[in-house]
Amino acid sequence: MPSFDIVNKIDHQLLDNAINTARKEIATRYDLKDSKTEITLDKKTLHITIVTDNEMSLKSVIKVIIERMVKQNLDAKCLDFGKAEYASGNMVRKDISVKEGIEKDIAKKIVKDIKDSGLKVQASIMDETVRVTGKKIDDLQEVIALMRQKDYNIPLQFVNMKRD
Known part of the structure; x- marks a missing residue:
């Protein structure tokens, strides 16, 4: 039977590229050039930390x-913004976690x-992940179209399309 999976995954290399490019842009932008801004990405926990003026x-x-x-081509819906807090001195710190996977309540x-x-x-x-199986490929494609119309506050990808 044909099937596919609905997942929420982010390409770690593309995220790393986006953060590195953002660092370069911040270093050259006029309004941020003299600020003491630091952006760090923890690749294991997928956690972004921003410290700025x-x-x-x-x-x-x-x-x-x-x-x-x-x-x-990364969806910003996968970012979970924490509260901004004051770090040492007059610096502001913000932790952003990157959400991967579909939580149980959203999957339900x-x-x-x-x-x-x-x-x-x-x-x-x-x-x-959510696995969808059916007898016809057309039904699976209708499910994909339906999922694209809905908003679950997370980015969804449709992978592993199998045609038996």
Whole structure:
């Protein structure tokens, strides 16, 4: 039976490229050139830390990071912004975590939406992915179209399309 998986994964190399490009842009931008801005990416935990002078430059840095991610074809919905806190001195620090995988409650909502659509497919939750199987490829493509119309506040990718 044909099947595919619905996942939320981010390409780690593209994220690293986006952060490095953002660092270079911040170093050359006129409004941020003299600020003491640092952006670090922990590749193991997928955690971005920004330390900068003030709230205004923090907003500019976040905007630059999002723009660079979009240019690398990464969806900014995967970013989970923490609260801004004051670091040593008058510096502002912000932690951003990158979300991967589909949480249980969102996966249940996806499965419910697929079942409510009336299409002749089965959807099942497997760890952090949702597997959709059906007898016809056309039904699976309709499920993909349905998922693209909905907003679950996470980026969704459709992978492992198998045609038996």
